Amino acid sequence: MISQKMLDAVNAQITKEFYSAYLYLSMASYFESETLPGCAHWMRIQAQEESCHGLIFFNYVCDQDGHVTLGPIPPPPAQFESALDAFRKVASHEREVTASIYDLVDIALVERDHATHAMLQWFVSEQVEEESSAKTIIGKLERIKGTSDALLLLDNNLGTRVFAMPSPLVKAP
Numbered sequence: 450m451i452s453q454k455m456l457d458a459v460n461a462q463i464t465k466e467f468y469s470a471y472l473y474l475s476m477a478s479y480f481e482s483e484t485l486p487g488c489a490h491w492m493r494i495q496a497q498e499e500s501c502h503g504l505i506f507f508n509y510v511c512d513q514d515g516h517v518t519l520g521p522i523p524p525p526p527a528q529f530e531s532a533l534d535a536f537r538k539v540a541s542h543e544r545e546v547t548a549s550i551y552d553l554v555d556i557a558l559v560e561r562d563h564a565t566h567a568m569l570q571w572f573v574s575e576q577v578e579e580e581s582s583a584k585t586i587i588g589k590l591e592r593i594k595g596t597s598d599a600l601l602l603l604d605n606n607l608g609t610r611v612f613a614m615p616s617p618l619v620k621a622p
Contacts, residue, residue, distance in 0.1 A: 451513040455565055458556050459506055464520035465549055466503035470496040472525040472542060476535050479528065485600075487608025488532055494610045495539075502572070505617045509568055532600065533590040540583035547576040571617055 451459070477492035510517045529535040550572045557566040586607070593599035 451510070451515045451565065452560050452562065455553075455556055455560055455562055456510065456513075456515045458553055459510055459515075459565070460518045461520065462549060462553060463503050463506045463510075463517065464522060465546065466499050466506060467519075468522050468525070469499035469542065469546060470503065471522055473499060473539075475525040475527050476529065476539070479535060480532070483532070485532060485604045487604035487606065488535075491607040491610050494612045497612050498615065501615045501618055502575070505571075505615060508618075509565075513564070533587065533594065536583060536586050536590060540580065540587060543576065543579045543583055547580060550576055568617075571615075575615075 473492045473496035477489040477496065480486070480489035480492060507517050526538075529538065550569060554566065554569050554573065556562075557569060586603075589603055590600075593603060
């Protein structure tokens with residue numbers, strides 16, 4: 450059974466994950482207005498992933514006989530200076546999410562909550578991927594700064610991203 454302290458922290462994380470989805474949808478809207486449909490598509494996929502992350506935590510709380518308490522989601526920023534600015538904000542946000550996941554791991558360790566600790570290891574690995582992906586895109590945007598042809602090529606590339614259901618949500622038949 451999950452402790453109240455762990456439950457409160459996981460419930461707060463659920464809200465953070467759904468805020469992340471809102472943030473990436475806001476960024477998708479920005480990229481649509483900038484006529485960068487590939488970047489917008491990438492952000493929509495990212496929003497789907499973040500919603501799934503929230504559902505993974507939601508399902509876990511339910512599986513632990515806890516009660517999910519959804520918190521208010523503040524509005525995300527709607528304007529960005531450039532594609533580079535938006536992706537830098539992605540990287541910064543993902544570092545914040547990583548820190549939040551690490552805080553959950555710390556609570557699980559102190560509470561000797563082995564089940565929650567085991568569940569969180571998927572998120573620890575996921576955050577490595579999230580931060581690396583943002584860093585790679587930022588590196589490309591920094592190299593092509595001011596070159597519209599290269600930005601359009603990168604936009605086309607980002608538009609090929611395919612959503613994959615996160616493994617914790619895939620149920621075996």
